[in-house]
Amino acid sequence: MTARQPAEWAPHAATWTAFPSHAELWEDDLVAAQVEVAEMVRAIAKGERVELLVANADAAAAARALLGDVDVQLHDYGFGDIWLRDTGPLFLHSPHGMAAAGFRFNFWGGKYDLPGDEGVAAFVANMTKTPLAKHGWVLEGGAIDVDGTGLVVTTEQCLLNPNRNPKMDRVEVESHLRRDLGLDRVLWLGDGLLNDHTDGHVDNLARFVGPGRLALPVAAGKDDPNKDVYEDAWDRARDFGLDVVPVPSPGKVLRDGEIIPASHMNFYIANAVVVVPLYGAASDDDAVKAIAALFPDREVIGMRADHILTGGGSFHCITQQQPK
Numbered sequence: 001m002t003a004r005q006p007a008e009w010a011p012h013a014a015t016w017t018a019f020p021s022h023a024e025l026w027e028d029d030l031v032a033a034q035v036e037v038a039e040m041v042r043a044i045a046k047g048e049r050v051e052l053l054v055a056n057a058d059a060a061a062a063a064r065a066l067l068g069d070v071d072v073q074l075h076d077y078g079f080g081d082i083w084l085r086d087t088g089p090l091f092l093h094s095p096h097g098m099a100a101a102g103f104r105f106n107f108w109g110g111k112y113d114l115p116g117d118e119g120v121a122a123f124v125a126n127m128t129k130t131p132l133a134k135h136g137w138v139l140e141g142g143a144i145d146v147d148g149t150g151l152v153v154t155t156e157q158c159l160l161n162p163n164r165n166p167k168m169d170r171v172e173v174e175s176h177l178r179r180d181l182g183l184d185r186v187l188w189l190g191d192g193l194l195n196d197h198t199d200g201h202v203d204n205l206a207r208f209v210g211p212g213r214l215a216l217p218v219a220a221g222k223d224d225p226n227k228d229v230y231e232d233a234w235d236r237a238r239d240f241g242l243d244v245v246p247v248p249s250p251g252k253v254l255r256d257g258e259i260i261p262a263s264h265m266n267f268y269i270a271n272a273v274v275v276v277p278l279y280g281a282a283s284d285d286d287a288v289k290a291i292a293a294l295f296p297d298r299e300v301i302g303m304r305a306d307h308i309l310t311g312g313g314s315f316h317c318i319t320q321q322q323p324k
Contacts, residue, residue, distance in 0.1 A: 003094035004182030007148030007208065008269040009295075011324040014049040015270060016124055017041065018082035018318060021059035025081060025311070032307035034059075037082070038066035040268075040275050040315055043301050045071045047272025051127070051322075053077050053084070055116070077123050080114020083313055085203065086140035087120035088320035089132055090181065098323065100130040101180055103139040108198055109163030128322055135180050138164040142201035142317055144177070147208040152183040157191045157200030187214075187240050189233045193261040194225045197312040204263040206233055209294040213243045217265060220251025220283060225259050247290045250281035255310065266314035267291060274298050277305035277314040
């Protein structure tokens, strides 16, 4: 047996996440984003411990005030921003117990240089007493999604982007995924969502919901800005031989006149709950129902994530599961 990243629905020992802490990054959205994160933490804590990074004393005080007696451990650490899916370690099951993989972090292709983010993986691995293997190529956790059997889905837009690993081609990327994460079959999708700051992270587009079973969005209508992206993903997934299930798309969601990468696919699968991001779109209720049908053993909760999204992501982007 090789070391391999387990599926997100496998039992967790804890969930790691981070609290919006920097007013200069979040500006007018800081307090509202803190409230949204706190509500997510409350939901996850129904079934597992939550480990929460806070970057400064003001953020720690705000977190304690919002969370009260919730089962959460606060960790003082000077991180840059809250996207632990990308900056945290990827935990693996190995023949010798738990292991962790850390990758070179180049701030999403050099776009957002936030001091402290490059040390998050080592900090979390140290706090969990998990051996960390450091790998020299660029990979963010949100760029891949796995089903626990060695199958992984990703996008060409991100993993073949010259701003990540310019000297690596598709064959080399697949070889590194096999070597470092035990992933031996790769479904390559094309582009991610329009205006996604991460260059098309797959966790905003396609998510495994069971072995060989992939959830994909269905366009909200002809004016859905990601209609062609979704249709291409459906074609590739079915050609690959996967069982594909539909989840509604929010369609065109605007902020200050700009299309933003709102997606219900950025849900997080915790031990007791699945937390689904909502945006006040017509699809909100139907998305929760569709995802609830995929996880009958968990409570599926829809929560507003408008203000977290102003920073570039949603619930899945800000969480990292620590498997049992």
